[in-house]
Amino acid sequence: AQSVTQLDSQVPVFEEAPVELRCNYSSSVSVYLFWYVQYPNQGLQLLLKYLSGSTLVKGINGFEAEFNKSQTSFHLRKPSVHISDTAEYFCAVSHTGGGNKLTFGTGTQLKVEL
Amino acid sequence: NAGVTQTPKFQVLKTGQSMTLQCAQDMNHNSMYWYRQDPGMGLRLIYYSASEGTTDKGEVPNGYNVSRLNKREFSLRLESAAPSQTSVYFCASSGTGVEGETQYFGPGTRLLVL
Numbered sequence: 467a468q469s470v471t472q473l474d475s476q477v478p479v480f481e482e483a484p485v486e487l488r489c490n491y492s493s494s495v496s497v498y499l500f501w502y503v504q505y506p507n508q509g510l511q512l513l514l515k516y517l518s519g520s521t522l523v524k525g526i527n528g529f530e531a532e533f534n535k536s537q538t539s540f541h542l543r544k545p546s547v548h549i550s551d552t553a554e555y556f557c558a559v560s561h562t563g564g565g566n567k568l569t570f571g572t573g574t575q576l577k578v579e580l
Numbered sequence: 581n582a583g584v585t586q587t588p589k590f591q592v593l594k595t596g597q598s599m600t601l602q603c604a605q606d607m608n609h610n611s612m613y614w615y616r617q618d619p620g621m622g623l624r625l626i627y628y629s630a631s632e633g634t635t636d637k638g639e640v641p642n643g644y645n646v647s648r649l650n651k652r653e654f655s656l657r658l659e660s661a662a663p664s665q666t667s668v669y670f671c672a673s674s675g676t677g678v679e680g681e682t683q684y685f686g687p688g689t690r691l692l693v694l
Contacts, residue, residue: 492643498681508624509584509670509685517681556622564609564683566630566674567638570622 467561468493472571479580487542487574489531489557499540499556500568501531512558516540521541527551552578582606584686592692593661596611601656601689611674612654613638613683615648623665623670626663629654661693 471490479485498517502510514525521533531542540557557571559573587602605612610631615623626636627646634648643665645657654673658665668690672683 470622476638500682502685507688509687510672511685512682562680566683567613567625567628568623568683570624571623572620 468561468569470496470557470559470571472557472574474574475530475572476577478577478579479547482546484545485543485547485551485576487555487557487576489540489542489571491538491540491557491559493538493559493561496562498560498562499531499533500560501525501529501540501542502556502558502570503527504554504556504573506553513542513555547576549578549580550578566577571580581640584620584671586689588685588689589687592694593615593658594694595662597658597661598657599635599661599691600658601669601671601684601691602653603655605651605671605684606652607611607673607675607684609673609675609684610651611676612648613672613674614644614654614656615672616640616665616675617670618667624670626656636685661691663693665691666693667691689692 500515501513514523516523516533524530554573558568584605603659613628614626617623624640629648637691647655671686674683
């Protein structure tokens, strides 16, 4: 079984500052990794995903994440945030051959302030 | 394309009442899922259907039943609602193959059980 840990429940940041949202996972087999974003009162939208290949993955809205197998991490980064990035961010993992079932972290609320 | 649609958007039930949450997708996806989202707990898988005619339990199936009516529709039924089932329910769908690991989410159903 796999699990996902998002250590930061809330991350406040000023507009135009960089941000990193942390995600660590545990799994005994190879994994696929995802970041989803949820804006208030909406469903989840895929930001980016790592399936294989390059460990640096670029997604929508200027976000990127790096897969680090040795540290079992998949941290999300953005060099300069905007007010519109205020949302909840979920890291998720599935394992290869696992039937597409996702295990989610508990989420990180990103609050961008002026 | 509407993507994944869910009805109703909001529902208030009394303890012991029953209801069915409806989900439909127009992306010709084989796999469909039901999650519940609770504060501080992320999303947890209730049931999933890897293909038409099959359903399997997820992490938190107790108190729920599902029906994969056809390829497009996947319903979630609460036979006797309990206050512990107050939550936001999300339906999702995905295709097959490596790229099928991406799940697409509906807007959610907010359920309050009194």
